[in-house]
Amino acid sequence: MPGSSIPSTVIDGLKDKFPAIEVSENLTITVPEAELLSFMRELRDNPDYDFNFLTNLTAVDYPDNFTVIYNLVSFKYGYTLMAKVNLGKDEPAVSSLTSLWGSADWQEREVYDLFGIIFTGRHNLTRILLEDGFAGYPLRKDFQWVGGRE
Amino acid sequence: MDVTREQHPIEKMTNDSSLIQQVKRVIHLAPLEKIFNLARGYSLWPLGFGLACCAIEGLMATNAPRFDLSRFGYEVLRSSPRQADVMLVAGTITNKMAPYVVRLYEQMPEPKWVIAMGSCAISGGPFVDSYYVVPGADKLIPVDVYVPGCSPRPDAVLHAFMMLRDKVQGKVVLENAR
Numbered sequence: 001m002p003g004s005s006i007p008s009t010v011i012d013g014l015k016d017k018f019p020a021i022e023v024s025e026n027l028t029i030t031v032p033e034a035e036l037l038s039f040m041r042e043l044r045d046n047p048d049y050d051f052n053f054l055t056n057l058t059a060v061d062y063p064d065n066f067t068v069i070y071n072l073v074s075f076k077y078g079y080t081l082m083a084k085v086n087l088g089k090d091e092p093a094v095s096s097l098t099s100l101w102g103s104a105d106w107q108e109r110e111v112y113d114l115f116g117i118i119f120t121g122r123h124n125l126t127r128i129l130l131e132d133g134f135a136g137y138p139l140r141k142d143f144q145w146v147g148g149r150e
Numbered sequence: 151m152d153v154t155r156e157q158h159p160i161e162k163m164t165n166d167s168s169l170i171q172q173v174k175r176v177i178h179l180a181p182l183e184k185i186f187n188l189a190r191g192y193s194l195w196p197l198g199f200g201l202a203c204c205a206i207e208g209l210m211a212t213n214a215p216r217f218d219l220s221r222f223g224y225e226v227l228r229s230s231p232r233q234a235d236v237m238l239v240a241g242t243i244t245n246k247m248a249p250y251v252v253r254l255y256e257q258m259p260e261p262k263w264v265i266a267m268g269s270c271a272i273s274g275g276p277f278v279d280s281y282y283v284v285p286g287a288d289k290l291i292p293v294d295v296y297v298p299g300c301s302p303r304p305d306a307v308l309h310a311f312m313m314l315r316d317k318v319q320g321k322v323v324l325e326n327a328r
Contacts, residue, residue: 130282131246138281148274148285 006079010048017042028082036085037095037121043072043081044100050076054101059111061141066092066117087117096122114139184320190235190261191315197234198227199254202241204268207301209240217304224311231257236314238307239293242270242277243284255291263318265310266293269300276300 005027014029015021018039022030031039043051056071066087073080085094096119097104108119109128116137119125127134136143159182160173173182200209209227212219219225228234231254243251255264266287269275274285287293294317297310 129246143281145281147279147281148283149278 004078004080006049006074006081010079013048014042028084030084030086033085033087033094037097037100040070040083040097040100043083049079050074051079051081052076054097054103054107057097057104057107057111059115059117059139061115061139063141065089066115068094068111068117070097091118092116093118093120095120096125098122113137116140187319191318192223193226194224194236194263194311194314194318195226195228195234196224196236196238197231197254197258198229199231199237200240201243201247201251202270204240204271204301207240207304208238208267208297208307212304212307217308219308219311222308222311222315231255232259234258235262236311237262237264237291238267239264239271239287239291240267242275243287243290245282245284248284248290251287252290261318263294263314264291265295265297265307265314267297267307267310268302269298272296272298 008027011023011027011029015023018031018035020032020035021039024030043049051072051074053073053075054070055073056069058069060067060069066089068085068087070083070085071080072083087094092115094117096108098108098119099121105122106128108122109125111117112119112125113127113129114137126132130138136145138145158170158174160170163182164170196209198209200206211217213225213227224236231237235258237255237258239251255262264287266272270277270283271287274280274283277283278285284290295310295314297306299306302310
């Protein structure tokens, strides 16, 4: 059935291959940054998962860390999966997934534009919505600005 | 200069004696500009240019059969600013869009007028405290008519066009508004 979440038995197989991942109650997977690329490649290329589509890539600014969130869909099985990566507050950087899913390109640029998270291993990581000379990253909680009100 | 039967500005604008004769015969009492403004006021050509949701009300709904901007002769939305004489600033102007709004305005031939439609184009609207919004179209270009609302109804846009027509034709607009 499309839109159903991934069965926990399938998750158990993932845990054996990647012992460092954490799985929450609602089957959201938290991946260490170092293993992200190999973990995502396994999800895409292993025929047991076949996550062939990255629907959404976004980020959150928490008090202690940045979190980058990936939503995946497997059209073959109808599974959906949410994966997260926690990053430090200072100069957050994470591996780019543009080599796996083309849809990551603009969404990574948007996250870079608004949160200042660096995606390594890709080219043309430039601002996509704001102008090139814009100072700061407006969706960060500590962003300071002057509004237009007179 | 005074316009009399013997003396008329048309003589300085053309050498065509038949045209001079006709103008002197028919409109020697009226300043030529007034005739032009009569025509301008009844055939404003808006620039087909929408920035945000106001474009749906101001350009699409107003132009559609129910409200029917064509009744007044204003339906000729131009795709090029070089052919338009009214800019309907319909929507939020972001900092990134601001240079293009100004460039489009400057590309329009004189005489030209601007209607600021909706609270965003008047003052920045609900986004005025944002980091990326221009607080009103009049920070960039001169505005003739302000239409309040979020979005204004198509009736209000029609009224704005009629106020602009009165302004173009030199009538006192504010007296009527009181």
